[in-house]
Amino acid sequence: MPSAGSHQRGAAARPARASATSAVEVEVRRSTRRRKSVSAYREGDRTIVLIPARMSQAEERRWVGVMLDKLAAQESKRHLGDTELTERAARLSAQYFDGRARPVTVRWVTNQNTRWGSCTPAEGSIRLSHRLQGMPEYVVDYVLLHELAHLLVPGHGPDFWRLLEAYPRTERARGYLEGVVAAERLPHLPAAREE
Incomplete structure (x- = not known):
């Protein structure tokens, strides 16, 4: 075990x-x-x-x-506060983007239920959905990197995805998130009755 x-x-x-x-x-x-x-x-x-x-x-x-x-x-499961999230974003930017992605703010939000994260490059702000809290660290890191990449490259073109190739768990994290979305769409089965 x-x-x-x-x-x-x-x-x-x-x-x-x-x-x-x-x-x-x-x-x-x-x-x-x-x-x-x-x-x-x-x-x-x-x-x-x-x-x-x-x-x-x-x-x-x-x-x-x-x-x-x-x-x-x-x-x-140890929920990061906004300060820790900002520090984590800075470390990830330094590690994968040579520190070029410099957000002004990074914070958790509770009003994003259909997106995992969002970025406003003009303001330098990154917001992560509270739904990511409790997910594996590599998944949160992927979403942070995804939004950091938007500070450098708008849209989801080839240059954007080339940036994310540096993160070794990109595909795994994307698969995890796709699995979460698919599970949410499954019909809920009735609870088993005890006889």
Whole structure:
């Protein structure tokens, strides 16, 4: 059973490496004492994933992705305030756009129910829907980057999408958001009756 945040000593460590599923550095530690459980925790800028020694490389890749998503979801449940959101936008702009996208304001809003974010380049303002709160961190980062890109390139032409190619989880985040929208459109099933 996977758990995020636990730690087990005595694991054989694999050298730290960049994960294919994210930009974070991931270190996988295999342990002969670990039978079924998989766990992960953050250690500075690295993520440590603890797995059973017998796990195949394919299982390892799958579990690393699962645990990164689980940690990101736990971290994003800590709701960022507008100040933290502004700081996060500045870090993302520096990392992916050489600091060229400089919003004046970045804030959460509760009146965007059909859009995840919006940007007014003339004012330098970015607004994110409150519906993103609680979603995985990489999804919030994608929406922030999407709106930051609009400060540099209006519209959704090839130049705009080229900017977002720098973010390694663009397609995954877009797929996540599409899944949320699709789930919202599904008819709600009646609750099961107890007999």
